[in-house]
Amino acid sequence: RMAGHIFTGSDVRWESPAGLSVVWAEENTRASIWDAMHRKETYATSGVRIKLRFFGGWDYQDGILAEQDWVKQAYAGGATMGSDLPSKPGEAKAPSFVVWAVKDPTAANLDRIQVVKGWTKDGQSFEKIYDVVWSGDRKPNFATGEVPAIESTVDLEKATYSDTVGATELKTVWTDPDFDPSQHAFYYARALEIPTPRWSTIQARQLGIEPPGVVPATQQERAWSSPIWYTPTTELREAATPGLTVADLTRNGAKALTEDELKTLIVGKAIWVRNNVTGEDMKVRYDEDGSAAILHVGRDALLPSLFGDLPQRSYQTTAANYDISGGKIITYISGTPITMAVYKSTASQGGNTPREQPTYFGARSNEFGHANYEILLKGPENLVELPKTDDIPDDEQSKYLNTPEKE
Structure with a gap:
């Protein structure tokens, strides 16, 4: 396997262990689990046992997560993962989302939680990733909002890592800053662990060989929720300026x-x-x-x-x-x-x-x-279209090529 066996046209070193499917059921019974699956209150992980909750609504307050019964309030005030946002109230400006994750006690700490948004406009579909809460005191990029990568504690030679960075729990209330009520959209949450050695790195250590260079040496295990959907009313959809067809x-x-x-x-x-x-x-x-x-x-x-x-x-x-x-x-x-x-x-x-x-x-x-x-007919005004070299007189070359003029 570590030698790079090709199976069905693919290097087996690119394979990963199977993940886990999770349901939020009221009790561990066949009927309750089926009901949770039917309402799509489910999420998945890459194999770790991260706990993840995700709710969407129009009136979640920032302080809800400080309340002892915040889960009960979140259920009462909005939609769960896998379901549809209720119709937009007239005074609401944008939906808010309650997101919470707790690490697997037998695995690595958490790096961050992200919300992935997808939407459509004029026949085009888009996605954007928002970093909504993260461990440590990292500052988002002022232009993009992206949070820098967390420090890696992985020792590649020993195939080990340390939980000296990251958090055991992350939670926040996030409001979509780019919401357009006329556009169909979906949102899902994902929680990322800090970097850990990939299985191929661990097995290379056990075999006393170098980690394979054809695959990443580290990975970030994760959990990701079912989406929450937003559907505009006919009135809101028709209020938008239509695109050209x-x-x-x-x-x-x-x-x-x-x-x-x-x-x-x-x-x-x-x-x-x-x-x-x-x-x-x-x-x-x-x-x-x-x-x-x-x-x-x-x-x-x-x-x-x-x-x-x-x-x-x-x-x-x-x-x-x-x-x-x-x-x-x-x-x-x-x-x-x-x-x-x-x-x-x-x-x-x-x-x-x-x-x-x-x-x-x-x-x-x-x-x-x-x-x-x-x-x-022409490019953006901040870009200058340079003429071809043969069209530039000798005494004008310095303007374009930064060369001294000929005497």
């Missing part, structure tokens, strides 16, 4: 580009594209050999699902394959083809291009008829 474009006379028109528009060029849902801009270079490179994507960019790791691809200038066929641009995510049709309008239709200019909008095949992408 293919139906809107065609109704106003926009035409889908043909295969030849697409090639003329993008092949051999670098174009700026804006996601009008998030406002994020990116530069895409479509080379003539069928490769495309994504540029100018920041690591904190808000990206929809089924895009891949664009910040990493941008940083490394990693190219991916693309095709143009059937009047669509075809890209691939883990081997799955995603197509984009491009529509040309003679006037601006909710985009950012000047009204007197033709406007090009892209509609991805996985975004339910929305046309969320706009090809911009």
Whole structure:
């Protein structure tokens, strides 16, 4: 096993022990456990026995966790993991969540609790991770809100760790700071332990060999809850400004580009594209050999699902394959083809291009008829497009290349 046996195409050293499923049942009987499973008041762990509770509501107070009967109050005031938030009261601004975790007494201390939020807008789906409570006095990053990694106490040579960091219990009341009442959303909690040696590191120690380099030497065991769901009312959903759709474009006379028109528009060029849902801009270079490179994507960019790791691809200038066929641009995510049709309008239709200019909008095949992408005539104003070297006079080189002028 430690030699790297390949089973069904995968190195067995990547395997992990089975996890645990947990139910919050009133009593240890078949009927009570079934009822808990039926109402989905369940969570899972990676194998450790962390206790985890998660409630959502509209009126949880910050001091509820100081009360002796806080669990009873949490049940009475909201929804449990696996269920739906009650309808939003008119005066409520955002939902609050009560989250609590206690360590496995036979395992490592807790590092932090996170809430993972997912939501949809204009056919796109998003996820964001919030650090909501953590051990120690670490300070969140002022820009991202992310809490720095906890100190690792793992001794790789001995395959041991120490509970000198972390906490035995973590709890808090957290309110969604980015709540939009018009958007469908879900929330789930996860509790992370401090780093501990992975099983492969422990077995390497027992065998007297080096830990394998193809897998991480450490891990953070965890527990994660079933989600709590938020569904907007029809009134709240219809109050939001609708996004642009293919139906809107065609109704106003926009035409889908043909295969030849697409090639003329993008092949051999670098174009700026804006996601009008998030406002994020990116530069895409479509080379003539069928490769495309994504540029100018920041690591904190808000990206929809089924895009891949664009910040990493941008940083490394990693190219991916693309095709143009059937009047669509075809890209691939883990081997799955995603197509984009491009529509040309003679006037601006909710985009950012000047009204007197033709406007090009892209509609991805996985975004339910929305046309969320706009090809911009020029890039962001904070970036300067440099001319090609051959177009720069000799006496102007120093302005661009930081070289001394010729005498």
